[in-house]
Amino acid sequence: MFAAWLHHLDPFVFQFNGIGPRWYGLSYVLSALAGYWLYCWLAKRGYTDLAVAKVADFITWIGLFGVLLGGRIGWIVFYGFGESHDSPWWWLQVWKGGMASHGGILGIVVVTFILSRRWKVSWTSIGDSLCVVAPVGLFLVRCANFINGELYGHETHAAWAVQFPTEMNDSRFAPVADRAYAALAPLSETIAKYGDPKNGWIDQTIEAARHEPAVRATLATVLTPRHPSQLYEAFLEGVLLFAVLWLVRTRCRVPRGMLTGLFFILYAIARITGEVFRVPDPAWSVAGLSAGQFLSLFMFGIGAAFIAWSLRARQFERADL
Numbered sequence: 272m273f274a275a276w277l278h279h280l281d282p283f284v285f286q287f288n289g290i291g292p293r294w295y296g297l298s299y300v301l302s303a304l305a306g307y308w309l310y311c312w313l314a315k316r317g318y319t320d321l322a323v324a325k326v327a328d329f330i331t332w333i334g335l336f337g338v339l340l341g342g343r344i345g346w347i348v349f350y351g352f353g354e355s356h357d358s359p360w361w362w363l364q365v366w367k368g369g370m371a372s373h374g375g376i377l378g379i380v381v382v383t384f385i386l387s388r389r390w391k392v393s394w395t396s397i398g399d400s401l402c403v404v405a406p407v408g409l410f411l412v413r414c415a416n417f418i419n420g421e422l423y424g425h426e427t428h429a430a431w432a433v434q435f436p437t438e439m440n441d442s443r444f445a446p447v448a449d450r451a452y453a454a455l456a457p458l459s460e461t462i463a464k465y466g467d468p469k470n471g472w473i474d475q476t477i478e479a480a481r482h483e484p485a486v487r488a489t490l491a492t493v494l495t496p497r498h499p500s501q502l503y504e505a506f507l508e509g510v511l512l513f514a515v516l517w518l519v520r521t522r523c524r525v526p527r528g529m530l531t532g533l534f535f536i537l538y539a540i541a542r543i544t545g546e547v548f549r550v551p552d553p554a555w556s557v558a559g560l561s562a563g564q565f566l567s568l569f570m571f572g573i574g575a576a577f578i579a580w581s582l583r584a585r586q587f588e589r590a591d592l
Contacts, residue, residue, distance in 0.1 A: 275432040275496035279481045280418045289467070298415035302408030303334045309404040317589035318520060320396040332386060333401065337379035338408070345374010349562060350554040372409070373566045376538070379405075395528040395581065396588060402534035403516045409538075410509020417501035420477075424498025424548045432496035436477045439494075443553065448473065450493040458486055500549035507541035524591045528581030535574030539567040 284292045307330045314323045321329060346369040383401060387394035416422045420437040439448040455462060455476060461483055466475035479486045515537060516530060543564045551561035560568075 274491070275434045277434045277480070277487050277491045277494065278420050278436060279487055280420070281481050282419045293415075294418045295412075295415040298411040299334070299338070299408075302338075302411050303330055305407045305411075306330050306333075306401075306404045309407065310400055313400045313403065313520070319400040319588065320392040321390075321400070325390065329386065329397065332382055333379055337382040338375045339370075341378015341381070342370040342372065342375035345371035345377065349373065349566065350552055372412075372542075373563070373570075376570075393527060393586070395531060395577070395586070399527060399530035399588075400520070402531050403513075403520045405534070406509045406513035406516065410505050410513070413501050413505035413509060417499060417505070422501050422504075423550060424500030424503070425550055426495050427498045427548075428496060429498070431499065433499045434491060434494035434496055436480050436490055436494065438497070439473045439476070441550075441553075443550075444495070447493060447495060451476070451490060454489050454493050455486065458483075458489060462486065497550075498548040500545060503548055504541070504545035507545050508538060512537050512541055524587070526581040526584065527586040527588065528577045528584065532574040532577030532579075532581060535570040535577065539570035539574070542567045 282293050282295065284294055284297055307326060310319070310321075310326050310330065311323055313319055314321055314326055349371050351369060379401065380398070383398045384394050387397055420435045423433070423435045423438065438444050439451055452472065458479075462472065462475050462479045464479070465482065466478040468475065476486065476490070480490055512534070516534060519525060519533065520530060546561050546563050549561070549563075552563065555562055557565040
């Protein structure tokens, strides 16, 4: 038997009185920097129509209007309306989270298309190289999900199981929160020293667990050991997808559009597989599929369309000629 590790990572890189940069926000910044460097590497070697001097502008437009705006709109449409909110302005409360990778991907497709027309370059050319570097961002964001203790997995007795205190905030696991409340009663004064009382005892407990071994030891007796599904998805959507696409881009001669098609199909497979281990979003489901799995099904058709076009058009990058 193995003892599950109790998650107590701090979502802040550093903070002063509850204010400071978060790992989640930093993951987007690092994604943009890594994407810029890798895209420049590909541009210098003729793997895209985009000039190196344009890469910074390209990544900025993609980051702001593709990833951030597209991801936010995607969350509102796909998930936000299925949740309860305490304010009519919930859709503007970005500080409370709420990003959807499917929305971000669709946003990137739209922004890439607009920029290709504006700059008079091939849409599939600049899109292919973007698809190659995108998994780096997916990896970093999934790691940030793990640090935040969100999007955790189903119950498991695997040796690498993790107990997430954030589980207590999920109404679907109310009995766990009740047991935790009873078990932590002797530590109530210690817990009261942490966090803002207005946020409730659960958020105070989560904060206290980051500093107090006694709180962690007590929570370990009541919380559910779960799959660290964020790390599974970081590997599938990030490491594995990047390795495959980078290998195809730099070692194979493929027509424009092929890599974009492969990205859509392989991402769909990775997302559907990863969500087998993940507690589904409470918003909605279809025929036993989670929202993320159901939305991923459409990506197979999009990917197939790009691959069919690439095989018919037979256009190649300078590096492949």
